[in-house]
Amino acid sequence: MELTERQARIVEIVKKSSPITGEQIAAKLDLTRATLRPDLTILTMAGVLDARPRVGYFYRGKAELSPFAEKLRQLRVGDFKSMAAVVKENASVYEAIVGMFTQNVGSLSVVDEDRVLLGMVSRKDLLKAALGKTDIQQVPIGVIMTRMPNIIMTAADEPVLDAAKKLVQHQVDSLPVVEEFIDENGASQFEVVGRFTKTNVAKLFVEIAKM
DSSP, X not given: OOOOXXXXXXXXXXXXXXXXXXXXXXXXXXXXXXXXXXXXXXXXXXXXXXXXXXXXXXXXXXXXXXXXXXHHHHSBGGGTOBOOOEEETXXXXXXHHHHHHHHTOSEEEEEOTTOBEEEEEEHHHHHHHHHSSSXXXXXXXXXXXXXXXXXXXXXXXXXXXXXXXXXHHTTOXXXXXXXXXXXTTSOEEXXXXXXXXHHHHHHHHHHHHHO
């Protein structure tokens, strides 16, 4: 497993000072506990660290996947993805707000007529637009969306564990599930075929617990 610079520093701290709490690790790095939570989750899921309630974190000595994480690596996103939640690029901000609440989702993939991914829009994006002085019934969603290539995606054949890590590391609530293809100009494009969310991960935990 390849660690980020901050994750490597966390591992060194735990090696020297275990057992150590998340709050103590955060204090040593001059960061908040919330900032470190994604890194600690990833390191624990990957088996680098072990976490014990009311005790703290321990270094496991090797970066082997736990049985639970190994099971997640065997499962594929395509088997657990939800239906895509999309909005057309020419839709207004108002239409996107209605679509988000109608579909009961936290984000929407912005697509063209062929369902090619162009961007993403979140509740926060729509809230900012609604609180501003713009006419949300006139402003196209494309004006406020996060555009490609700054979109975190997953694919149907990606291991569930890797997709879950993306959700945690990038602090997003969902990932568009895409199929890559080459267009007539020889450029890579991505068709939206579903979405993978934190809710999907929670349901997976329940299913694995039943096995």
